[in-house]
Amino acid sequence: MTGLDIRLKRLFSRGKVFVVALDHGLVMGPLKGIENVVSVVKKMGNYPDALQMTPAMLRVVEENFYSRNSPMLIARLDTANVWRDARKYDQGYYSMVYEVKEAVRAGADAVVTYLVVGYGDDRIEGYNLEQLAKARREAEDYGLPFIIEPLFVRKEISDSVKDTTAVKYVSRLASEIGPDLLKVDYSGDKNGFASVVEASFSPILIRGGPKTSNDLDFLKMLRDAMDSGASGITVGRNLWQSQDPNLMAQAISKVVHESVPPEEAVKVIQKVNS
């Protein structure tokens, strides 16, 4: 398992992990902040340990990753209509879009997939599980870390459910499929999230989630999650929809990699903008 170990250890080489997710287009279209893929990638610098993109997107920005110090690359393989307004749909969907070998060809160092639980259609969940089991075996063949992002969804809610019981349930389901890493919603309180970490078998990165009203609230949530046992974060909207994504990346890196308190880390942003 040398290849897998090397890639995982590189991802964790700064102790905790900071990933920027830029793959929302496959689910939600060109959100504000990621319309121009090349420009958003340039703003990240080397603060993140990895960037998460689709293989198609990776090809568009590949020249940013020729340097030895470039962030690693995580390829998104699948999609689902979880974040669309589910109330408008009678039925959700889950689709596997890429094979692991296509991700490898595009330069990926790891792959990520969704586990979507709660649509109310067992055929979708069954298909989703089969696809993940297949992708996990393929990733193992290539020595690539395999990441699962489990989501508990409800038709009447337009994002995933974030209470402890739901998050713990899907995190354990996902753990049983055998991922190297999980990416899960922060369930909202430290004790509850510590119980999510306890019940899961793989290290956990939290998902950033929808944009919070201010940067400090977001950084505090990140600190709480890490105090409860999270190994880091995968963040999208709270980074590239912030006023200055480069400064926000610096602030997040300070919290994740240097354990700087959120109140201090946020000053990086405030100093420049004051």
Ligand SMILES: O=C(CO)COP(=O)(O)O
């Ligand atoms: O990993 C993520 C999406 O794949 C996290 O994105 P958000 O921070 O925008 O929720």
